[in-house]
Amino acid sequence: MDKYQQSQKNQLFKSDTHDPYRSQRFEGSAICPQCDSVYQAGNWTWKSPENTVIHDAQPVKCPACRRIDDNMPAGTLKLSGSFLLNHRTEIVNLIEHTEKKEKAEHALERIINLTDSGDDLIVTTTGIHLVHRIGHALEAAYKGDSDYRYGDNEYGLSATWRRDE
Template sequence: MRRDRVAYDRYKLRRKLREPTRCRDCGAVYRDGRWMWALRGGPAYKVRCPACQRIRDSRAAGYVSLSGQYFAGHREEILRRVLRCEQAESAEHPLERIIAITPQGGGELVTTTGVHLARRIAHALQHAYKGALESRYHKGEKILRVHWNR
């Protein structure tokens, strides 16, 4: 990919952090060049991780819109699957989290801190329930919009 076409992400770290660094909000630890969940405490530098900063700023990277008659009839079941996707993704990648699930015109809008979680949710719903799936990346920014309808 050419440099002038690289997506801009204002929440991506511009430099390596001192180690260990702990997020003051969620407790994730930056070690060996990546964010991870760590059980043990101990002294650490304090910052706010990119996911918590996105949550604080209400600036999602992923938008998953859920709608349709099937969704309306199976809303609770489908939202449980969405939450299980988040648990699985977040266990390995602390920066991938759901920001909010909000009602939207007869459906729901799931906002996420990262595009990977949004894509994982969309693929899980498509695999489990079929339906119509549309994905669109925003040009110039690292944002994914997905619409699932059934």
């Protein structure tokens, strides 16, 4: 790992520890009344056969549902360029497929909205890892140019992806 990668990793780590929506920690377990995700031992996960029996679970809205309700994305990805205009449907399919895989593994990584803004497409997410994963999926499938910027003072990741024919 070179110095650049190391600093990227530190930034990512720093960002992880400062997500205000995930800082709430409490004893015992909880179930989100909106999405049925489960909080145990400090982590939010989907219900699974191992954790479906939770006797003392309290109803607590999970960080992802809170971000969705507040419309406070952790991650934003802006797609632009003429390639997008000509391949919008398959690009949206790739984004949604990528979300499905990421969300299955990480309960708090979800898309909030896909919004058209002029000729651009804006994707907002509840977690920064999903932005990375979608950006890398786009690069792997279509090349193009991407850029990732972490918030200086507040938790978040803004990314762009662009391809012109």
